Amino acid sequence: MKIDVHPNTSLVVRDLQGWYAESKVIHGMNFEVHEGEILTLLGRNGAGKTSTLRAIMGIMRKRTGSINFRSEELINKRIYEIARKGIAYCPEERAIFASLDVRENLTLPPVLQSGGMTDAELFQAFPNLQRRASSRGTRLSGGEQQMLAIARILRTGSRFLLLDEPSEGLAPVIVKEIGELLKKLKQRGYTIILVEQNWRFARSVADRHVVVEHGQVVDTFTADVSNTDVSRVERYLGV
Amino acid sequence: MFDMISPQLLFGQLLIGLINGSFYAMLSMGLAIIFGLMNVVNFAHGVQYMLGAFCAWLLLNYLGVPYWGALIIAPLAVGAFGMLMERLVLRPLQHLDHLYALLATYAIALIVEGLVRQEYGSTGLPYAAPISGGMNLGFMFLPYYRLWVVVFSIVTCAGTWLLIEYSKLGAYLRAANENPNIVESFGINVPRMITLTYGLGVGLAALSGVLAAPIYQVSPSMGSGLMITVFAVVVIGGIGSISGAIVTGYILGLAEAITKVFYPEAATTVAFVVMIVVLLLKPNGIFSSEKA
Numbered sequence: 264m265k266i267d268v269h270p271n272t273s274l275v276v277r278d279l280q281g282w283y284a285e286s287k288v289i290h291g292m293n294f295e296v297h298e299g300e301i302l303t304l305l306g307r308n309g310a311g312k313t314s315t316l317r318a319i320m321g322i323m324r325k326r327t328g329s330i331n332f333r334s335e336e337l338i339n340k341r342i343y344e345i346a347r348k349g350i351a352y353c354p355e356e357r358a359i360f361a362s363l364d365v366r367e368n369l370t371l372p373p374v375l376q377s378g379g380m381t382d383a384e385l386f387q388a389f390p391n392l393q394r395r396a397s398s399r400g401t402r403l404s405g406g407e408q409q410m411l412a413i414a415r416i417l418r419t420g421s422r423f424l425l426l427d428e429p430s431e432g433l434a435p436v437i438v439k440e441i442g443e444l445l446k447k448l449k450q451r452g453y454t455i456i457l458v459e460q461n462w463r464f465a466r467s468v469a470d471r472h473v474v475v476e477h478g479q480v481v482d483t484f485t486a487d488v489s490n491t492d493v494s495r496v497e498r499y500l501g502v
Numbered sequence: 503m504f505d506m507i508s509p510q511l512l513f514g515q516l517l518i519g520l521i522n523g524s525f526y527a528m529l530s531m532g533l534a535i536i537f538g539l540m541n542v543v544n545f546a547h548g549v550q551y552m553l554g555a556f557c558a559w560l561l562l563n564y565l566g567v568p569y570w571g572a573l574i575i576a577p578l579a580v581g582a583f584g585m586l587m588e589r590l591v592l593r594p595l596q597h598l599d600h601l602y603a604l605l606a607t608y609a610i611a612l613i614v615e616g617l618v619r620q621e622y623g624s625t626g627l628p629y630a631a632p633i634s635g636g637m638n639l640g641f642m643f644l645p646y647y648r649l650w651v652v653v654f655s656i657v658t659c660a661g662t663w664l665l666i667e668y669s670k671l672g673a674y675l676r677a678a679n680e681n682p683n684i685v686e687s688f689g690i691n692v693p694r695m696i697t698l699t700y701g702l703g704v705g706l707a708a709l710s711g712v713l714a715a716p717i718y719q720v721s722p723s724m725g726s727g728l729m730i731t732v733f734a735v736v737v738i739g740g741i742g743s744i745s746g747a748i749v750t751g752y753i754l755g756l757a758e759a760i761t762k763v764f765y766p767e768a769a770t771t772v773a774f775v776v777m778i779v780v781l782l783l784k785p786n787g788i789f790s791s792e793k794a
Contacts (some may be wrong), residue, residue: 324597343687343689343691343692346687352684352687354684362679363673363676367673371677372688372689375689460601479765490566
């Protein structure tokens with residue numbers, strides 16, 4: 264297979280297959296992510312978008328193929344080893360710890376690389392979190408929990424983020440805030456894979472879109488999609 | 503019946519209850535720590551406690567290492583044995599149903615207990631108390647060693663609880679109890695954390711064993727007898743709840759003692775009666791965490 268290498272490619276996924284126990288959910292994914300871009304994985308429920316993020320992070324244990332990150336193969340690496348390469352993951356369910364208060368949740372991830380945001384910077388960027396620092400993590404509103412889930416991974420210094428549906432279930436004004444945050448991160452040079460079902464949100468932030476169906480990539484678009492492209496995407500998403 | 507009870511009998515029994523409660527608390531705390539992180543009910547806990555006591559006995563009789571040295575060496579040695587057990591037996595089973603790991607710990611318990619019995623026989627071996635004497639409180643005689651056991655266990659339990667509730671290490675442990683994958687995705691070596699945590703739980707069991715050696719006799723079955731009650735403590739306190747295990751441990755020890763005074767026939771049953779009542783009224787245990 265020809266491996267196309269864009270000059271700034273940071274992650275290359277080739278022939279990725281993945282299983283949950285005995286059931287196969289990823290059937291040969293191929294895509295790459297360029298340094299500094301926001302790439303969305305679009306697709307319907309159950310298409311394999313979340314599974315792809317979990318496979319990259321190593322949380323999906325049974326996987327084959329190749330996940331090449333900055334010239335290093337990740338396919339046989341464990342979760343913590345992958346994290347230490349500079350990839351951070353924010354799951355759809357946000358995974359805020361109920362037995363930890365907000366400050367403990369925020370400061371739990373250790374600093375892995377220099378260049379991460381300091382606690383002071385994070386509190387400045389997310390003032391709500393500072394106000395509620397001693398509340399239990401799960402007492403926060405949905406939007407605040409999402410902010411906390413993103414904020415805590417910015418602490419590690421990892422600059423390659425896997426974000427799973429950060430807009431899900433949130434009020435439009437919060438979704439807009441998260442969009443602004445993502446654009447700011449992009450300006451700072453972060454690379455982001457964003458799993459989304461909210462096409463309008465995805466379109467407002469991303470550089471490129473990869474459409475996933477039945478655990479495979481079926482189409483790729485750049486951000487300057489034409490009107491015919493839009494109707495194609497909408498057909499894929501069934502909107 | 504109350505007029506027959508002398509203060510000596512009542513306080514004497516309460517002291518025994520407090521001593522038993524100290525062991526219940528320390529052992530069930532270790533079980534709760536292990537269960538919280540690994541979801542494995544450690545059926546080898548009683549044997550690891552027994553190994554602690556045997557280790558102290560062997561150190562004294564073969565190497566001349568006194569009690570105070572054993573108090574440090576035995577938990578480290580048995581804890582190391584626990585970590586080896588985690589790496590070789592429990593880790594390969596961790597992605598299967600947790601029942602397999604439970605059965606594996608039970609099998610190891612039977613094997614180790616059998617080997618120790620083969621080598622040293624079933625009769626209890628004496629271990630002299632390192633602190634002799636005691637004080638007369640007027641209504642009862644309090645041996646200093648028993649006072650030491652109660653104080654030491656309270657300090658150990660409180661210290662462990664504070665460590666888990668308020669330290670960074672404890673925050674990792676609490677978070678990994680809830681979602682180990684996410685904690686690992688922050689770059690934390692969770693597999694190593696599991697090994698060390700299991701070692702800590704096992705070491706606590708061995709520490710209890712050393713404390714117990716001068717009080718109960720050192721014998722291969724000293725752990726299995728105790729563990730039945732300890733499992734009841736864990737269920738009553740709420741499986742995986744550390745503070746629940748500690749508080750319930752002491753309360754059950756005292757409850758047994760009081761029952762012994764007023765209705766001796768029920769003394770060994772009271773823990774299980776309480777367990778049934780708690781299971782009926784609050785199936786997750788009295789101190790169950792938000793996780794449960």
